[in-house]
Structures are given as structure tokens and as C-alpha cells.
Amino acid sequence: MDNKLMLMIPGPTPVPEAALLAMAKHPMGHRSKEFDGIFAECTENLKWLHQTSSDVLSLTVSGTGAMEAGIINFLSAGDRVLIGTNGKFGERWAEVAEAYGLNAEIIKAEWGQPLDPEHFREKLEADKDKQIKAVILTHSETSTGVLNDLETINRHVKAHGEALIMVDAVTSLGAVNIPMDAWGIDVIASGSQKAYMIPPGLGFVAVSPKAWEAYKTAKLPRYYLDLGKYRKEAAKNTTPFTPPVNMFFGLQVTLQMMKAEGLENVFARHKRLMTTTRAAVKALGLPLFAADDAASPAITSVMPPESVDAQKVRTLMRKRFDIALADGQDHLKGKIFRIGHLGFVGDRDILAAISSLEAVLRELGHEGYTPGAGVAAAAKFLAES
Amino acid sequence: MDNKLMLMIPGPTPVPEAALLAMAKHPMGHRSKEFDGIFAECTENLKWLHQTSSDVLSLTVSGTGAMEAGIINFLSAGDRVLIGTNGKFGERWAEVAEAYGLNAEIIKAEWGQPLDPEHFREKLEADKDKQIKAVILTHSETSTGVLNDLETINRHVKAHGEALIMVDAVTSLGAVNIPMDAWGIDVIASGSQKAYMIPPGLGFVAVSPKAWEAYKTAKLPRYYLDLGKYRKEAAKNTTPFTPPVNMFFGLQVTLQMMKAEGLENVFARHKRLMTTTRAAVKALGLPLFAADDAASPAITSVMPPESVDAQKVRTLMRKRFDIALADGQDHLKGKIFRIGHLGFVGDRDILAAISSLEAVLRELGHEGYTPGAGVAAAAKFLAES
Numbered sequence: 001m002d003n004k005l006m007l008m009i010p011g012p013t014p015v016p017e018a019a020l021l022a023m024a025k026h027p028m029g030h031r032s033k034e035f036d037g038i039f040a041e042c043t044e045n046l047k048w049l050h051q052t053s054s055d056v057l058s059l060t061v062s063g064t065g066a067m068e069a070g071i072i073n074f075l076s077a078g079d080r081v082l083i084g085t086n087g088k089f090g091e092r093w094a095e096v097a098e099a100y101g102l103n104a105e106i107i108k109a110e111w112g113q114p115l116d117p118e119h120f121r122e123k124l125e126a127d128k129d130k131q132i133k134a135v136i137l138t139h140s141e142t143s144t145g146v147l148n149d150l151e152t153i154n155r156h157v158k159a160h161g162e163a164l165i166m167v168d169a170v171t172s173l174g175a176v177n178i179p180m181d182a183w184g185i186d187v188i189a190s191g192s193q194k195a196y197m198i199p200p201g202l203g204f205v206a207v208s209p210k211a212w213e214a215y216k217t218a219k220l221p222r223y224y225l226d227l228g229k230y231r232k233e234a235a236k237n238t239t240p241f242t243p244p245v246n247m248f249f250g251l252q253v254t255l256q257m258m259k260a261e262g263l264e265n266v267f268a269r270h271k272r273l274m275t276t277t278r279a280a281v282k283a284l285g286l287p288l289f290a291a292d293d294a295a296s297p298a299i300t301s302v303m304p305p306e307s308v309d310a311q312k313v314r315t316l317m318r319k320r321f322d323i324a325l326a327d328g329q330d331h332l333k334g335k336i337f338r339i340g341h342l343g344f345v346g347d348r349d350i351l352a353a354i355s356s357l358e359a360v361l362r363e364l365g366h367e368g369y370t371p372g373a374g375v376a377a378a379a380k381f382l383a384e385s
Numbered sequence: 386m387d388n389k390l391m392l393m394i395p396g397p398t399p400v401p402e403a404a405l406l407a408m409a410k411h412p413m414g415h416r417s418k419e420f421d422g423i424f425a426e427c428t429e430n431l432k433w434l435h436q437t438s439s440d441v442l443s444l445t446v447s448g449t450g451a452m453e454a455g456i457i458n459f460l461s462a463g464d465r466v467l468i469g470t471n472g473k474f475g476e477r478w479a480e481v482a483e484a485y486g487l488n489a490e491i492i493k494a495e496w497g498q499p500l501d502p503e504h505f506r507e508k509l510e511a512d513k514d515k516q517i518k519a520v521i522l523t524h525s526e527t528s529t530g531v532l533n534d535l536e537t538i539n540r541h542v543k544a545h546g547e548a549l550i551m552v553d554a555v556t557s558l559g560a561v562n563i564p565m566d567a568w569g570i571d572v573i574a575s576g577s578q579k580a581y582m583i584p585p586g587l588g589f590v591a592v593s594p595k596a597w598e599a600y601k602t603a604k605l606p607r608y609y610l611d612l613g614k615y616r617k618e619a620a621k622n623t624t625p626f627t628p629p630v631n632m633f634f635g636l637q638v639t640l641q642m643m644k645a646e647g648l649e650n651v652f653a654r655h656k657r658l659m660t661t662t663r664a665a666v667k668a669l670g671l672p673l674f675a676a677d678d679a680a681s682p683a684i685t686s687v688m689p690p691e692s693v694d695a696q697k698v699r700t701l702m703r704k705r706f707d708i709a710l711a712d713g714q715d716h717l718k719g720k721i722f723r724i725g726h727l728g729f730v731g732d733r734d735i736l737a738a739i740s741s742l743e744a745v746l747r748e749l750g751h752e753g754y755t756p757g758a759g760v761a762a763a764a765k766f767l768a769e770s
Contacts, residue, residue, distance in 0.1 A: 012630060026399065060586055065609040065626065200628065200631075246408070
């Protein structure tokens with residue numbers, strides 16, 4: 001059906017009507033008292049969301065731009081950094097490091113596997129001269145649906161004492177607990193089209209006091225992505241460059257919604273959506289791509305057996321039930337499909353997706369499950385949770 | 386009155402309802418055929434607007450980000466460049482050049498005066514070794530309302546033969562004729578919240594084949610702002626990083642509107658708005674900040690006599706008539722006010738602004754004009770044009 005699309009990709013995520021309508025208002029001047037007030041409220045609520053009393057800066061960029069800003073503002077060419085890669089986005093930060101001439105050591109895991117915190121511990125413990133300036137990793141690897149063990153890796157970084165920890169939390173911030181100040185995370189990058197529940201167009205970078213210390217001596221060239229400029233203007237409730245004012249109208253609404261729901265409830269909802277989805281997919285006889293103890297609360301990746309074509313699943317889900325699922329990326333293209341359950345998603349959406357998936361599997365001749373098993377598993381889990 | 390604001394600042398500019406409502410639609414996946422189609426249509430129409438068969442790339446950035454991308458993709462540290470500065474935005478490009486270690490020579494004019502093309506000619510003619518790699522300037526200087534003589538300066542750059550010409554056309558593209566291919570302009574940067582008639586959040590960079598040649602050897606570090614990545618993906622009707630899909634919904638609508646109006650008509654309308662505004666302001670006994678032969682079609686700056694407080698004019702225009710005018714910037718703060726007539730602005734808006742301005746001047750006790758003279762001058766001009 002036209003205009004019936006239900007987005008279950010890992011972003012853009014569904015946007016609440018109240019936010020869409022707020023964004024449809026006529027723009028206002030970005031150097032006006034009215035806008036300063038909206039910007040100030042959003043910034044306060046962004047700090048609440050990041051659980052920090054330090055800075056959360058808003059940039060007109062995609063998530064990649066936010067993460068690049070988070071990397072290049074605190075380092076200099078030749079600096080030694082550790083980069084964890086186990087998917088497309090980890091690999092992207094390795095590319096950024098290369099573009100800027102950082103001395104990057106890559107800590108790899110297979111796509112679909114989590115990064116091993118022990119590998120970080122070894123490298124960090126061996127670095128007696130404290131030459132490692134930063135540890136860079138993706139928390140929720142959007143390309144695979146793996147959640148890396150940020151808490152443990154961060155503990156090893158803290159034991160090192162010198163290195164900064166820079167986290168791509170694009171699909172984890174607002175979905176799972178990341179207490180920035182309590183853990184001592186130095187840089188957190190995220191993007192508007194994810195748990196923030198608004199369209200793409202705004203990137204966010206949270207910066208710790210320790211990272212600001214590193215900023216003072218960091219020498220990589222930058223201007224538009226120079227976070228010092230954003231910090232200076234944010235202190236006056238404004239921005240160095242024209243902000244996307246209508247995006248802020250939407251952000252104001254969705255941050256208020258998140259506050260009303262409560263951070264713990266937001267996290268619990270995402271966990272419930274993830275666990276329900278995984279239980280139901282298993283009950284339908286489909287293998288999950290990531291292990292239970294490394295599963296992202298934002299995305300569930302499914303690798304169907306040879307007999308079921310992942311591409312066809314997506315095509316039929318779209319054509320018959322107006323549900324958009326995501327394809328695999330790079331070498332996983334056509335091999336997995338990804339179910340997004342991030343942001344403005346409720347239990348009903350998961351039931352709709354699971355029942356639609358069962359109908360599609362039936363049409364594709366998939367066997368090895370009891371009819372109705374997916375919804376039965378989901379309903380059972382929901383009743384108990 | 387609440388919700389009655391009429392934006393007459395040089396950006397954000399007013400947005401047509403059709404574009405606002407298009408942007409209020411639920412997002413779609415940015416890796417979907419539907420979005421590819423919208424993106425392809427927008428790109429084609431952007432080329433039409435730039436009068437080019439080369440590339441026009443869309444980035445999630447403000448105008449500054451677009452201009453920085455336009456500079457850093459084609460140069461290397463130490464490269465000699467000429468930068469024209471006669472206002473806040475020209476000065477900004479000098480800052481970008483400094484941040485990236487370019488060897489920049491500044492060609493200055495006072496704020497409110499146009500750049501002198503002769504100064505460019507002299508420098509370019511003296512450069513027998515062809516060491517000047519680029520000439521960088523702002524076409525319409527938003528901070529003052531001055532339109533620099535791009536055509537003549539460009540002619541001198543063409544006579545030099547080697548240097549690229551990079552133009553900040555943020556408040557001129559779509560308001561005044563810039564035939565990119567016919568003139569051989571190498572880089573044109575612009576932003577969505579201006580003549581494009583949508584909110585801020587998208588930046589555009591047009592790139593000539595000659596600039597792409599320079600790209601091959603340019604060494605400044607970049608990743609998010611790497612235009613080569615955007616070009617490669619645009620060939621497949623997509624983007625390297627998540628685009629602001631809802632902004633494209635709006636852009637699709639406003640580019641269609643511009644095509645329906647016709648490029649010559651769009652330019653003629655902006656010229657008429659400018660000339661009408663200037664005639665009316667003069668008739669009200671207020672001095673214009675820029676000379677007639679260097680006036681921007683986007684912004685008219687007014688420097689009232691000592692007896693009339695520019696700040697009070699703006700405050701009363703806002704409070705009594707819900708019209709937002711822009712303040713001066715930097716040392717002109719409080720000394721001038723700027724009337725924006727860019728984008729979705731018609732003759733009626735100018736009459737409303739002029740008649741409101743007269744009412745405000747009366748309230749402030751301004752003398753030296755015949756009551757009604759502003760509207761009379763405007764109406765006379767409109768009748769004749």
C-alpha cells in the first residue's frame with residue numbers, strides 16, 4: 001500500500017507524528033532568542049541522555065561526520081591508536097585514521113563476532129611508555145547487530161590511564177545504558193535518525209574534560225568539524241555555523257518524550273524488543289547471526305538457511321506487508337537480513353513484523369517450524385516480561 | 386502575534402507550505418529505490434540550477450561545511466591562494482585556509498565595498514610561474530549585502546589559466562545568474578536555507594572537470610568532506626553517508642517550483658525585489674550600506690542615521706509587525722539592519738516590509754521623508770517593471 005511503509009531498518013527509524021509536525025513548522029532565525037531557548041533545552045536534555053555533566057555538541061552532519069569530529073579533534077598525525085573493527089563501521093574508523101595519518105593498530109574480530117576485550121587488555125598492558133593515545137570502537141555494530149563489550153574494554157582503557165576512549169554509539173546511545181561520566185567515556189558520537197526518533201541530519205558528539213585536555217595539543221587540521229568552536233558557542237546557547245533549525249524542533253519533542261518515558265524504561269523497552277524478536281526468530285527456525293550475549297538492542301541480524309533467500313524475504317516483507325527490513329552490507333549483501341527495533345518502536349511493531357515474517361516464510365516454502373511458533377514465542381516472552 | 390513570523394533575514398528564508406508538508410512525511414530508507422529516484426531527480430535539477438553538466442554534490446553540512454569541502458578537496462598544504470575578503474564570510478575562508486596551512490594572500494576591501502577586480506588582475510598577471518593555485522571569494526557577501534563582481538574577477542582568473550576559482554555563492558546561487566559552465570567556474574558552494582527555499586541542513590558543492598583534475602593530486606586530509614566519495618556514489622544515485630532524507634523531500638518540491646517559474650524569471654524576481662526595496666528605503670530617507678552597482682539581490686543593508694537606532698528598528702519590526710530583520714555582524718552589530726529578500730519572497734512581502742518600516746520609523750520619530758514615500762516609490766517601481 002502507498003504511504004503504509006513501516007521502517008524496520010537500523011535507521012532512519014520511525015518518527016513520531018508530533019516530531020514530524022513540529023519539523024513542518026516555518027523555520028525561525030537561528031540567531032534569535034526563541035531558537036536559543038530551544039537549543040538550550042535540547043542541549044540540557046542531550047546531557048541527560050548521555051548521563052554527563054560535560055559537553056554534548058550538535059553538528060549538521062551524519063553519524064560519520066560526528067564520529068570523524070570525535071576522532072580528529074583530539075589527535076595528531078602519527079599518534080598511535082587502537083581501533084576495534086568487526087563490521088562496516090569499525091572499518092570506517094580505520095579509514096578515517098588512515099586519511100589523517102594516524103598510526104592505527106587494528107584489533108579485529110570476524111563480522112558477526114564481538115571484539116575480544118582481552119586483545120585490548122594485552123595491547124594496553126604492553127604499552128608501558130603510554131604511547132597509545134586513543135582506543136576507538138563501535139559499540140553497536142549496525143552492519144551485523146553485534147554489541148561490543150564497551151564496559152570491559154573501557155575498564156582496560158582506564159587501567160592504561162592515558163589513552164582516550166572514543167565510541168561510535170550511533171545505534172546504541174538511547175537504546176542501552178552508557179553512563180558516560182560514571183564509566184569515564186571520553187568521546188561518544190551518535191546520530192539523529194536512530195534512538196533520537198527524528199530523521200537524519202544532526203550528529204552529536206559528547207566530549208569529556210580529559211578529551212578537552214587533549215584538544216589543546218591536538219594538531220590535525222579542521223574547521224567545520226572543530227569541536228572547540230561548537231563548545232564556545234554552545235556556552236552562549238548557539239552554534240558556530242547555521243544549525244538545521246527544523247531538526248531541532250523535532251529533537252525538542254522527542255527528547256521530551258524520552259524524558260517522560262524515563263531512561264530506564266527506554267532501555268528496558270529496547271531490551272524487551274530485542275529479546276522478543278530473537279525468541280520469535282529462533283522459534284521460526286531461523287539462525288541468528290549474532291550470539292545472545294553479544295546481541296545489539298537496536299538490530300537483529302538473521303542468516304536464513306540456504307533454502308530461504310534472504311533477498312526474497314526482504315522483497316516480500318516489503319511488497320506484501322509494507323515492512324522495510326535492511327539488507328546485509330558488503331560481503332553479507334543478500335546473505336543476511338536485519339530487523340531494526342530502534343527508537344520509536346513498540347511491542348505491537350514486533351508482533352506485526354514476526355507474524356508478517358512467518359507469512360513470508362510460508363510463501364517461500366520454509367519448513368522446520370510449527371505454524372504460529374514465532375508469535376507464540378513472542379507472546380510468551382511478552383507475557384512474562 | 387504567535388506563529389505569524391515573517392522571515393526577512395538572509396537565511397533561513399521562508400519555506401513554501403508544499404515543501405514543509407513534504408518534509409513532514411515519514412522518512413524512508415536512504416538505501417531504497419524510492420529514495421534513489423528522489424535523489425536522482427534532485428541532482429538533475431541541481432545541475433539545471435547551476436547551469437552545468439558537471440557534478441553538483443549534496444552534503445549534510447551548513448554552507449560553511451560546503452565551502453570548506455570546496456576548498457580542501459583541491460589543494461595541498463603550502464599552496465598559494467588568493468582570497469578576497471570584504472565581510473564576515475570572506476574572512477571565514479581566510480580562517481579555513483589558515484587552519485589547513487595554505488599560503489593565503491588576502492585581497493581586502495572595506496566591509497560594504499565590493500572587491501576590486503583590478504587587485505586580482507595585478508596579482509594574477511604578476512604570477513608568471515603560475516604558483517597561484519586558486520582564487521577564493523564570496524559572491525554575495527551576506528554580512529553586508531554587497532555583490533562582488535564575479536564575472537570580471539573570473540575573467541582575470543581565466544587569463545591566468547592555471548588557478549581554480551572557488552566561489553561561495555551561498556546567498557547568490559538561485560538569485561542571480563551564475564552560468565557555471567559558460568563562465569568556467571570551478572567550485573560553487575551553496576546552502577539549502579537560502580534561494581533553495583528549504584530549512585538549513587543541506588550544503589551543495591558544484592565541481593568542474595578542471596577541479597577534479599586538481600583533486601587527483603590534492604593532499605589535504607579529509608574523509609567526511611571528501612568530495613570524491615560523494616561523486617562516486619552520486620553516479621549510482623546515492624550518497625556515501627546517510628543523507629537527510631526529509632530535506633530531500635522538501636528540496637524535490639522547491640526545485641520543481643524553481644523549474645516551473647523558470648531560471649530567468651527567478652533572477653528577474655530577485656532583481657525586482659532588490660531594486661524595489663532599495664528605491665523604497667531611499668525614499669524613506671535611509672542610507673543604503675552598499676552602492677547600487679554592488680548591491681546583492683539577496684540582502685539590502687540599511688545604515689540609519691544616528692537619530693534612528695538600528696536595533697530599535699529591528700525590535701519594533703519584530704514586536705509590532707512580526708517581521709524578522711537581521712542585525713549587522715561583528716563591528717556592524719547594532720549599526721546596520723539587513724532586509725532579506727531571498728528565495729520564497731514575492732512583491733507583496735516587500736510592500737508589507739516597507740509599509741511596516743515606515744510605521745516603525747514614524748514611531749521612532751525619524752524625519753526627512755514624506756509620509757507614504759516608501760510605498761509610493763515601491764509601487765511606482767513595480768508598476769514600471
